[in-house]
Amino acid sequence: MRSIGYVLVGVFFGIVLFKSEAASWFRIYEMFQFDSFHMYGIMGSALILGALFTQWVKKSGTKSFFGEKISIVPKEKGYVRYAIGGILFGLGWALAGACPGPMYVLVGAGYWPILIVLGSAVFGAFCYGLLRRKLPH
Amino acid sequence: MEAVYNPWPWYVSGPLIALTMAILILLGKRFGMSSNLETFCSMGGAGKFVDYFKVDTKPRRWNLMVVLGTVIGGFIGANVLSPQDQVAINKKSVETLKAFGFDSAGEAYLPTELFSAQSLSDPKIWIILLVGGFLVGFGARYAGGCTSGHAISGLSDLQIPSLIAVIGFFVGGLVMVHMVFPLIF
Numbered sequence: 001m002r003s004i005g006y007v008l009v010g011v012f013f014g015i016v017l018f019k020s021e022a023a024s025w026f027r028i029y030e031m032f033q034f035d036s037f038h039m040y041g042i043m044g045s046a047l048i049l050g051a052l053f054t055q056w057v058k059k060s061g062t063k064s065f066f067g068e069k070i071s072i073v074p075k076e077k078g079y080v081r082y083a084i085g086g087i088l089f090g091l092g093w094a095l096a097g098a099c100p101g102p103m104y105v106l107v108g109a110g111y112w113p114i115l116i117v118l119g120s121a122v123f124g125a126f127c128y129g130l131l132r133r134k135l136p137h
Numbered sequence: 138m139e140a141v142y143n144p145w146p147w148y149v150s151g152p153l154i155a156l157t158m159a160i161l162i163l164l165g166k167r168f169g170m171s172s173n174l175e176t177f178c179s180m181g182g183a184g185k186f187v188d189y190f191k192v193d194t195k196p197r198r199w200n201l202m203v204v205l206g207t208v209i210g211g212f213i214g215a216n217v218l219s220p221q222d223q224v225a226i227n228k229k230s231v232e233t234l235k236a237f238g239f240d241s242a243g244e245a246y247l248p249t250e251l252f253s254a255q256s257l258s259d260p261k262i263w264i265i266l267l268v269g270g271f272l273v274g275f276g277a278r279y280a281g282g283c284t285s286g287h288a289i290s291g292l293s294d295l296q297i298p299s300l301i302a303v304i305g306f307f308v309g310g311l312v313m314v315h316m317v318f319p320l321i322f
Binding site for chain 2: 002003005006007008009010011012013014015016017018019020021022023024025026027028029030031032033035036037038039040041042043044045046047049050051053054057062064065066068070072073074075076077078079081082083084085086087088089090091092093094095096097098099100101103104105106107108109110111112113114116117118119120121122123124125126127128129130132135
Protein backbone atom coordinates (compact mmCIF):
# COMPACT_ATOMS: atom_id res chain seq x y z
CA MET A 1 0.00 0.00 0.00
CA ARG A 2 2.82 2.38 0.91
CA SER A 3 4.30 1.76 -2.53
CA ILE A 4 1.22 3.27 -4.15
CA GLY A 5 1.73 6.37 -2.02
CA TYR A 6 5.30 6.76 -3.26
CA VAL A 7 4.19 6.29 -6.86
CA LEU A 8 1.57 9.01 -6.38
CA VAL A 9 4.14 11.41 -4.92
CA GLY A 10 6.27 10.73 -7.99
CA VAL A 11 3.34 11.30 -10.36
CA PHE A 12 2.69 14.67 -8.72
CA PHE A 13 6.37 15.61 -8.85
CA GLY A 14 6.67 14.53 -12.49
CA ILE A 15 3.68 16.62 -13.53
CA VAL A 16 5.07 19.66 -11.68
CA LEU A 17 8.49 19.27 -13.32
CA PHE A 18 6.97 18.98 -16.79
CA LYS A 19 4.43 21.79 -16.42
CA SER A 20 6.93 24.15 -14.78
CA GLU A 21 9.20 23.59 -17.80
CA ALA A 22 12.05 22.78 -15.39
CA ALA A 23 12.45 19.64 -17.52
CA SER A 24 13.08 21.75 -20.64
CA TRP A 25 16.64 21.97 -21.97
CA PHE A 26 15.81 25.50 -23.11
CA ARG A 27 14.92 26.67 -19.59
CA ILE A 28 18.26 25.42 -18.27
CA TYR A 29 20.12 27.24 -21.03
CA GLU A 30 18.15 30.43 -20.37
CA MET A 31 18.90 30.14 -16.65
CA PHE A 32 22.66 29.97 -17.24
CA GLN A 33 22.32 32.95 -19.58
CA PHE A 34 20.56 34.90 -16.78
CA ASP A 35 17.87 35.73 -19.35
CA SER A 36 14.90 34.84 -17.15
CA PHE A 37 13.88 34.73 -13.51
CA HIS A 38 11.78 31.61 -14.10
CA MET A 39 14.17 28.88 -12.88
CA TYR A 40 15.52 31.04 -10.07
CA GLY A 41 11.95 31.72 -8.97
CA ILE A 42 11.15 27.99 -8.94
CA MET A 43 14.22 27.00 -6.97
CA GLY A 44 14.16 30.08 -4.74
CA SER A 45 10.51 29.70 -3.71
CA ALA A 46 10.91 25.93 -3.24
CA LEU A 47 13.94 26.62 -1.09
CA ILE A 48 12.37 29.30 1.12
CA LEU A 49 9.25 27.21 1.78
CA GLY A 50 11.38 24.07 2.11
CA ALA A 51 13.62 25.75 4.68
CA LEU A 52 10.61 26.95 6.73
CA PHE A 53 9.16 23.44 6.62
CA THR A 54 12.44 21.71 7.48
CA GLN A 55 13.15 24.02 10.42
CA TRP A 56 9.58 23.53 11.66
CA VAL A 57 9.91 19.73 11.51
CA LYS A 58 13.20 19.88 13.41
CA LYS A 59 11.96 22.28 16.10
CA SER A 60 8.53 20.75 16.64
CA GLY A 61 9.69 17.13 16.60
CA THR A 62 6.76 16.27 14.32
CA LYS A 63 6.28 12.54 13.77
CA SER A 64 5.92 10.97 10.32
CA PHE A 65 2.52 9.84 8.97
CA PHE A 66 3.44 6.38 10.26
CA GLY A 67 4.15 7.70 13.77
CA GLU A 68 7.92 7.32 13.47
CA LYS A 69 10.47 9.90 14.53
CA ILE A 70 11.62 12.02 11.57
CA SER A 71 15.38 12.24 11.27
CA ILE A 72 16.88 14.69 8.81
CA VAL A 73 20.40 13.40 8.31
CA PRO A 74 23.04 16.12 7.90
CA LYS A 75 25.40 15.90 4.91
CA GLU A 76 28.87 14.49 5.55
CA LYS A 77 31.46 17.17 6.24
CA GLY A 78 33.91 18.01 3.49
CA TYR A 79 34.66 20.38 0.65
CA VAL A 80 36.46 18.63 -2.17
CA ARG A 81 33.77 16.14 -3.16
CA TYR A 82 31.09 18.82 -3.12
CA ALA A 83 33.15 21.30 -5.12
CA ILE A 84 34.50 18.92 -7.78
CA GLY A 85 31.41 16.73 -7.95
CA GLY A 86 29.25 19.84 -8.11
CA ILE A 87 31.21 21.37 -10.99
CA LEU A 88 31.13 18.10 -12.97
CA PHE A 89 27.40 17.83 -12.35
CA GLY A 90 26.87 21.44 -13.47
CA LEU A 91 28.77 20.84 -16.71
CA GLY A 92 26.52 17.87 -17.46
CA TRP A 93 23.34 19.64 -16.32
CA ALA A 94 23.90 22.45 -18.83
CA LEU A 95 25.00 20.13 -21.66
CA ALA A 96 22.23 17.54 -21.32
CA GLY A 97 19.79 20.22 -20.12
CA ALA A 98 18.42 17.87 -17.50
CA CYS A 99 19.22 16.72 -13.99
CA PRO A 100 18.08 13.26 -12.83
CA GLY A 101 14.45 14.15 -11.93
CA PRO A 102 13.69 15.74 -15.31
CA MET A 103 15.39 12.81 -17.10
CA TYR A 104 12.69 10.48 -15.75
CA VAL A 105 10.02 13.03 -16.64
CA LEU A 106 11.29 13.17 -20.23
CA VAL A 107 11.27 9.37 -20.51
CA GLY A 108 7.56 9.49 -19.65
CA ALA A 109 6.99 12.40 -22.01
CA GLY A 110 8.34 10.21 -24.83
CA TYR A 111 11.58 12.00 -25.74
CA TRP A 112 13.40 8.73 -26.36
CA PRO A 113 16.94 10.10 -26.89
CA ILE A 114 16.88 11.01 -23.17
CA LEU A 115 17.34 7.25 -22.56
CA ILE A 116 20.88 7.64 -23.92
CA VAL A 117 21.47 10.42 -21.37
CA LEU A 118 19.89 8.41 -18.55
CA GLY A 119 21.81 5.23 -19.41
CA SER A 120 25.01 7.21 -19.45
CA ALA A 121 24.13 8.78 -16.08
CA VAL A 122 23.72 5.30 -14.56
CA PHE A 123 27.09 4.37 -16.06
CA GLY A 124 28.53 7.58 -14.56
CA ALA A 125 27.21 6.57 -11.13
CA PHE A 126 28.81 3.14 -11.65
CA CYS A 127 32.16 4.75 -12.50
CA TYR A 128 31.96 6.85 -9.35
CA GLY A 129 31.48 3.69 -7.30
CA LEU A 130 34.41 2.11 -9.13
CA LEU A 131 36.79 5.04 -8.56
CA ARG A 132 35.43 6.21 -5.21
CA ARG A 133 38.41 5.09 -3.12
CA LYS A 134 40.87 6.84 -5.43
CA LEU A 135 39.01 10.15 -5.53
CA PRO A 136 39.62 12.96 -3.04
CA HIS A 137 36.57 13.56 -0.83
CA MET B 138 -8.66 24.60 -16.81
CA GLU B 139 -6.83 27.08 -19.00
CA ALA B 140 -4.39 27.73 -16.15
CA VAL B 141 -3.63 24.01 -15.88
CA TYR B 142 -3.03 23.58 -19.61
CA ASN B 143 -0.75 26.61 -19.86
CA PRO B 144 2.83 26.42 -18.52
CA TRP B 145 2.84 26.80 -14.75
CA PRO B 146 4.47 29.97 -13.41
CA TRP B 147 7.39 29.76 -10.97
CA TYR B 148 5.30 30.88 -8.00
CA VAL B 149 3.05 27.86 -8.47
CA SER B 150 5.75 25.34 -9.43
CA GLY B 151 8.29 26.21 -6.73
CA PRO B 152 5.85 25.81 -3.81
CA LEU B 153 4.59 22.52 -5.32
CA ILE B 154 8.17 21.21 -5.41
CA ALA B 155 8.52 22.22 -1.74
CA LEU B 156 5.27 20.33 -1.10
CA THR B 157 6.72 17.22 -2.77
CA MET B 158 9.70 17.39 -0.42
CA ALA B 159 7.45 18.00 2.60
CA ILE B 160 5.30 14.94 1.82
CA LEU B 161 8.38 12.73 1.44
CA ILE B 162 9.79 13.98 4.75
CA LEU B 163 6.44 13.36 6.44
CA LEU B 164 6.51 9.84 4.97
CA GLY B 165 9.83 9.43 6.81
CA LYS B 166 11.91 9.58 3.62
CA ARG B 167 14.02 12.19 1.90
CA PHE B 168 13.82 14.10 -1.33
CA GLY B 169 16.59 13.18 -3.76
CA MET B 170 16.51 11.97 -7.34
CA SER B 171 20.07 10.78 -7.96
CA SER B 172 20.68 8.05 -5.35
CA ASN B 173 18.41 5.82 -7.45
CA LEU B 174 21.14 5.82 -10.14
CA GLU B 175 23.26 3.79 -7.69
CA THR B 176 20.31 1.55 -6.87
CA PHE B 177 19.98 0.75 -10.60
CA CYS B 178 23.69 -0.16 -10.62
CA SER B 179 23.18 -2.51 -7.66
CA MET B 180 20.14 -4.10 -9.27
CA GLY B 181 22.04 -4.54 -12.53
CA GLY B 182 24.70 -6.60 -10.75
CA ALA B 183 27.38 -3.92 -10.26
CA GLY B 184 28.06 -5.46 -6.83
CA LYS B 185 29.92 -8.24 -8.63
CA PHE B 186 32.57 -5.73 -9.69
CA VAL B 187 32.51 -3.13 -6.95
CA ASP B 188 31.74 -3.76 -3.28
CA TYR B 189 30.22 -0.28 -3.02
CA PHE B 190 27.21 -1.56 -4.95
CA LYS B 191 26.79 -4.72 -2.83
CA VAL B 192 23.81 -3.41 -0.92
CA ASP B 193 20.36 -4.67 -0.14
CA THR B 194 18.17 -2.69 -2.51
CA LYS B 195 14.96 -3.49 -0.61
CA PRO B 196 15.15 -0.46 1.74
CA ARG B 197 15.59 1.72 -1.35
CA ARG B 198 12.62 0.34 -3.21
CA TRP B 199 10.42 3.29 -2.15
CA ASN B 200 12.73 5.57 -4.13
CA LEU B 201 12.20 3.48 -7.27
CA MET B 202 8.44 3.83 -6.76
CA VAL B 203 8.91 7.61 -6.75
CA VAL B 204 10.95 7.26 -9.98
CA LEU B 205 8.20 5.16 -11.57
CA GLY B 206 5.67 7.82 -10.58
CA THR B 207 7.87 10.57 -12.01
CA VAL B 208 7.90 8.79 -15.37
CA ILE B 209 4.11 8.48 -15.26
CA GLY B 210 3.85 12.14 -14.24
CA GLY B 211 5.97 13.11 -17.26
CA PHE B 212 3.61 11.14 -19.51
CA ILE B 213 0.54 12.82 -18.03
CA GLY B 214 2.15 16.28 -18.11
CA ALA B 215 3.10 15.93 -21.77
CA ASN B 216 0.12 14.03 -23.16
CA VAL B 217 -2.83 15.07 -21.03
CA LEU B 218 -2.04 18.49 -19.57
CA SER B 219 -0.15 20.22 -22.38
CA PRO B 220 -2.10 20.90 -25.59
CA GLN B 221 0.94 22.82 -26.78
CA ASP B 222 4.40 22.41 -25.33
CA GLN B 223 6.52 25.16 -26.86
CA VAL B 224 8.68 26.75 -24.20
CA ALA B 225 8.58 30.52 -24.52
CA ILE B 226 12.09 31.37 -23.40
CA ASN B 227 13.48 34.91 -23.47
CA LYS B 228 14.06 36.29 -27.00
CA LYS B 229 17.72 36.93 -26.23
CA SER B 230 18.23 33.25 -25.43
CA VAL B 231 16.35 32.32 -28.61
CA GLU B 232 18.69 34.51 -30.66
CA THR B 233 21.90 33.13 -29.15
CA LEU B 234 20.59 29.59 -29.63
CA LYS B 235 19.62 30.23 -33.26
CA ALA B 236 23.14 31.52 -33.85
CA PHE B 237 24.37 28.12 -32.57
CA GLY B 238 22.04 26.40 -35.06
CA PHE B 239 19.21 25.58 -32.64
CA ASP B 240 16.34 26.55 -34.92
CA SER B 241 13.81 24.89 -32.61
CA ALA B 242 14.50 27.42 -29.83
CA GLY B 243 11.22 28.95 -28.68
CA GLU B 244 9.21 26.42 -30.69
CA ALA B 245 9.64 23.14 -28.85
CA TYR B 246 9.93 21.65 -25.37
CA LEU B 247 13.35 20.15 -26.10
CA PRO B 248 15.70 21.08 -28.96
CA THR B 249 14.95 18.78 -31.89
CA GLU B 250 18.60 19.28 -32.86
CA LEU B 251 19.53 17.05 -29.87
CA PHE B 252 16.44 15.03 -28.95
CA SER B 253 14.85 13.72 -32.13
CA ALA B 254 15.22 10.50 -34.08
CA GLN B 255 16.89 12.37 -36.96
CA SER B 256 19.41 14.06 -34.69
CA LEU B 257 20.75 10.64 -33.69
CA SER B 258 22.11 10.02 -37.17
CA ASP B 259 24.89 12.46 -36.25
CA PRO B 260 27.60 10.84 -34.07
CA LYS B 261 28.35 14.25 -32.54
CA ILE B 262 24.88 14.31 -30.97
CA TRP B 263 25.49 10.88 -29.44
CA ILE B 264 28.71 12.17 -27.89
CA ILE B 265 26.91 15.22 -26.46
CA LEU B 266 24.13 13.11 -24.93
CA LEU B 267 26.55 10.48 -23.58
CA VAL B 268 28.99 13.00 -22.11
CA GLY B 269 26.18 15.11 -20.63
CA GLY B 270 24.56 12.11 -18.98
CA PHE B 271 27.85 10.72 -17.72
CA LEU B 272 28.79 14.02 -16.06
CA VAL B 273 25.37 14.28 -14.42
CA GLY B 274 25.55 10.73 -13.02
CA PHE B 275 29.20 10.81 -11.99
CA GLY B 276 29.03 14.37 -10.65
CA ALA B 277 25.81 13.84 -8.71
CA ARG B 278 27.14 10.78 -6.91
CA TYR B 279 30.57 12.32 -6.30
CA ALA B 280 28.83 15.38 -4.83
CA GLY B 281 26.39 13.13 -2.95
CA GLY B 282 23.29 14.68 -4.47
CA CYS B 283 21.76 16.63 -7.32
CA THR B 284 19.40 19.57 -7.68
CA SER B 285 16.75 17.99 -5.44
CA GLY B 286 19.12 16.55 -2.83
CA HIS B 287 21.41 19.57 -2.49
CA ALA B 288 19.74 22.67 -3.99
CA ILE B 289 16.33 21.98 -2.42
CA SER B 290 16.62 19.56 0.54
CA GLY B 291 20.22 20.26 1.56
CA LEU B 292 19.94 24.03 1.41
CA SER B 293 16.54 23.82 3.15
CA ASP B 294 18.40 22.15 6.00
CA LEU B 295 21.04 24.96 5.86
CA GLN B 296 23.81 22.50 5.03
CA ILE B 297 27.17 24.09 4.11
CA PRO B 298 28.17 21.06 1.97
CA SER B 299 25.04 21.59 -0.11
CA LEU B 300 25.90 25.26 -0.57
CA ILE B 301 29.33 24.29 -1.88
CA ALA B 302 27.75 21.73 -4.21
CA VAL B 303 25.19 24.23 -5.54
CA ILE B 304 27.89 26.83 -6.18
CA GLY B 305 29.71 24.05 -8.04
CA PHE B 306 26.55 23.30 -10.10
CA PHE B 307 26.47 26.92 -11.23
CA VAL B 308 30.20 27.19 -11.88
CA GLY B 309 29.97 24.09 -14.08
CA GLY B 310 26.80 25.23 -15.84
CA LEU B 311 28.15 28.71 -16.57
CA VAL B 312 31.43 27.32 -17.91
CA MET B 313 29.52 24.92 -20.16
CA VAL B 314 27.10 27.49 -21.59
CA HIS B 315 29.48 30.43 -21.93
CA MET B 316 32.80 28.75 -22.72
CA VAL B 317 32.16 25.24 -24.06
CA PHE B 318 28.98 25.85 -26.13
CA PRO B 319 30.74 28.35 -28.45
CA LEU B 320 33.38 25.67 -29.12
CA ILE B 321 31.05 22.76 -29.82
CA PHE B 322 27.99 24.37 -31.47
